[in-house]
Amino acid sequence: MSDERRILLAEKTPFPDDLDERLRAQLTFLVEVDQLKTVLRQSPLAAADRRENDAEHSWHLAMMVLVLAEHSDRPIDVGHTVQLVLLHDLVEIYAGDTPLYDSDAGSGQREREVVAADELFGLLPADQAQRMRVLWDEFEERRTPEAKFAKAMDRLQPLLLNWMAxxxxxxxxxxxxDHVRTRKAVIGEASVSLWEAGRRLIDEGEARGWSRRATPQG
Incomplete structure (x- = not known):
């Protein structure tokens, strides 16, 4: 990692000198995360002939949590889960998006994202920085029902977009x-019914020739 200090977006048009220090830090963070709108993912949009960006993805996940929470196998706090999906990809502003099916790009992903989390959340006042880092870690570790469901939405959403495409x-x-099934199976850790539906779409997509069949061994 370069020792050169990163130039923040807010520094391009500095806030007034007399702005409250805590508010300045919060606004600096909010301006910086505007970059999420520029991080392109591989998934195609259903509504337009282009790829989605990370901000659109995160918004879509939040909507999915609101609509699909009833399908969670365990009770979840919907508001908490929405926080997890809104925060989970912010680190990609600095670390970049890692395509699900690109194993080479996945090398070192965790290390890059931890460094990015430290830097990005560190822009906030200490109490908020700690809170957001805890939420990001919760999503990554998938130990709580909310984190499991948030991860399930993260895998189900591109599945829906790929079906539409x-x-x-x-x-x-x-x-x-088979690669798709393996990567998407994590949905079943949070919702048996949603994984059954997801698997049905994958199976039908394979039957229609939208994905490759595994090469027979032997």
Whole structure:
């Protein structure tokens, strides 16, 4: 990592000198996370012929939590789960997006994202920085019902978009329907019914030729 100090977006148009210090830090963070809108993902949009960005993805996950919470196998705090999905990809502002089916890009992902979390959340006042870092860690560790459901939404949302695109990233070279099933199986840790539905879409997509069948062994 370079020792050169990162230039923050808020420094391009500095806030007035007499602004409250705590508010200055909060606004600096909020301006900085505007960059989430520029981080492109691999998933295609259902509504337009382009790829989605991380901000759109996070918003969509929040909507999914609100709508699909009843399908969680365990009771969840909806508001807490929404916080998890809104925060989970902020680190990609500095660490970049890692495509699900790109194993090479996944090398060192955790290390990059931890460094990014320290830097990005560190822009906030200490109490809020700690709170957001705890939430980010909770999502990553998937130990709570809320974190498991948040992760399930993170895997279900692109599945829906790929279905609408009649393949989308399922057509990535070297990826088979079995790879998709393996990557998406985490949905079942939070909701048996949602994983049954997701698996049904994957199976039907494979049957329609939208993903590759696994090459028979032997």
């Amino acid at each position: 009649r393949g989308g990233t399922w057509r990535t070279p070297g990826v088979t329907a």
